[in-house]
Amino acid sequence: MCDTCGCGSEDEEVILRKPGKEGEHFHLEGEDHLHHHGEDLGQSHHHHHEAREIVVEQNVLSRNDLLAERNRGYFEARGVTAFNLVSSPGAGKTSLLEQTIRDLKEEKKFFVIEGDQQTMHDAERIDATGVPVIQINTGNGCHLDARMIHTAVKEMDIPEGAVLMIENVGNLVCPSLFDLGEHKRVVVISVPEGDDKPVKYPTMFRSSHLCIINKTDLLPYVDFDLEKVREYARQVNPEIEILELSVKTGEGMDRWYQWLRENS
Amino acid sequence: MHELSIAMSIVDLAEEYAAKEEAQRVLEMEIEVGELSGVVTEALDFAMEEAVAGTLCEKARWKIIPIPGEVRCRACGHVFPSDSLFSDCPRCGQAGVELVRGNEMRLRSILVE
Ligand SMILES: Nc1nc2c(ncn2[C@@H]2O[C@H](COP(=O)(O)OP(=O)(O)OP(=O)(O)O)[C@@H](O)[C@H]2O)c(=O)[nH]1
Ligand SMILES: [Mg+2]
Ligand SMILES: [Zn+2]
Ligand SMILES: [Zn+2]
Ligand SMILES: [Zn+2]
Ligand SMILES: [Zn+2]
Numbered sequence: 309m310c311d312t313c314g315c316g317s318e319d320e321e322v323i324l325r326k327p328g329k330e331g332e333h334f335h336l337e338g339e340d341h342l343h344h345h346g347e348d349l350g351q352s353h354h355h356h357h358e359a360r361e362i363v364v365e366q367n368v369l370s371r372n373d374l375l376a377e378r379n380r381g382y383f384e385a386r387g388v389t390a391f392n393l394v395s396s397p398g399a400g401k402t403s404l405l406e407q408t409i410r411d412l413k414e415e416k417k418f419f420v421i422e423g424d425q426q427t428m429h430d431a432e433r434i435d436a437t438g439v440p441v442i443q444i445n446t447g448n449g450c451h452l453d454a455r456m457i458h459t460a461v462k463e464m465d466i467p468e469g470a471v472l473m474i475e476n477v478g479n480l481v482c483p484s485l486f487d488l489g490e491h492k493r494v495v496v497i498s499v500p501e502g503d504d505k506p507v508k509y510p511t512m513f514r515s516s517h518l519c520i521i522n523k524t525d526l527l528p529y530v531d532f533d534l535e536k537v538r539e540y541a542r543q544v545n546p547e548i549e550i551l552e553l554s555v556k557t558g559e560g561m562d563r564w565y566q567w568l569r570e571n572s
Numbered sequence: 573m574h575e576l577s578i579a580m581s582i583v584d585l586a587e588e589y590a591a592k593e594e595a596q597r598v599l600e601m602e603i604e605v606g607e608l609s610g611v612v613t614e615a616l617d618f619a620m621e622e623a624v625a626g627t628l629c630e631k632a633r634w635k636i637i638p639i640p641g642e643v644r645c646r647a648c649g650h651v652f653p654s655d656s657l658f659s660d661c662p663r664c665g666q667a668g669v670e671l672v673r674g675n676e677m678r679l680r681s682i683l684v685e
Contacts (some may be wrong), residue, residue, distance in 0.1 A: 368677040
């Protein structure tokens with residue numbers, strides 16, 4: 309139970325916080341969350357008791373898709389470019405963001421949303437670079453969704469021309485299904501994970517615009533066939549761009565920066 | 573438990589349509605799940621039990637209708653059934669296909685009262 313608002317278990321609810329202001333947190337907006345438990349419905353004037361069929365024919369995630377489109381419209385109106393960074397846990401998303409911000413912050417205005425099930429660790433790392441960041445803790449949730457981004461963005465007041473970096477929860481399954489309203493999706497894989505990621509998680513590679521292969525400094529120590537990854541990734545998505553780099557040594561970072569400049 | 577958020581979205585959608593029709597409860601849900609959607613049917617089934625608790629769908633039965641995968645060869649255009657996006661074309665032998673069908677995650681219909 310959180311002490312600020314007495315809300316239920318912190319493990320299960322989605323909570324948003326800013327570094328240095330951990331005492332203040334906020335929750336998702338209720339507007340789109342329908343939880344009718346039948347109470348008020350019973351009072352409605354006409355009652356139908358006979359069973360009847362309703363044809364729905366809707367994509368299960370249509371509500372998220374709608375909100376994502378709204379986010380996209382908001383970003384476009386402000387000239388903000390949003391990137392959604394996805395990967396398995398530990399591929400190097402936060403490291404990539406830290407280094408990118410340090411190298412480009414004179415050139416671009418960065419804003420960051422960090423998604424993790426628990427902890428403020430990643431937000432604190434971004435906070436140390438000096439750019440605005442909001443941490444979203446999803447509790448049991450294994451992905452960010454459009455409503456979380458909508459809520460976070462409202463707290464950020466992102467100016468014209470800024471770049472919004474959204475680091476998704478480390479997971480290659482669910483984040484592939486949930487559009488956040490980003491302009492480009494960037495999937496990061498790292499050399500120690502092995503070269504069959506695109507085969508195991510085709511949905512993610514199908515929906516991404518750029519694939520970054522990180523930790524190339526480890527290539528001498530691991531069996532990892534770069535050509536094979538390229539081939540697999542292009543089989544599911546012939547349009548996907550692929551960049552190899554090492555955040556640790558800095559090798560290949562300039563090509564990533566060039567891609568960012570071309571796409572924001 | 574990656575299917576829980578999908579299950580919750582299904583229940584939310586069913587509730588939304590039921591509420592629009594001023595229904596008291598949802599009795600049945602027909603859900604279409606494509607074989608290439610990445611959703612595991614057994615896991616979704618399991619997740620649904622959790623997702624319906626405390627909602628208009630609490631007492632509902634659901635039916636998960638699998639939609640078979642179908643892909644098109646990028647080299648020769650041949651369309652063929654497949655349960656993977658990494659299958660070689662049976663006509664020309666090339667790798668590299670695009671999805672035609674089997675990515676669905678739809679709520680087809682609900683029965684309410
Ligand atoms: N050798 C090597 N290690 C790296 C590189 N980039 C990141 N790492 C290390 O990989 C580990 C995980 O990096 P993070 O940046 O926290 O990864 P992440 O994707 O943000 O992780 P989650 O947010 O937990 O999913 C850290 O120990 C990093 O120092 C790299 O280029 N080479
Ligand atoms: Mg991280
Ligand atoms: Zn609270
Ligand atoms: Zn998941
Ligand atoms: Zn709900
Ligand atoms: Zn063919």
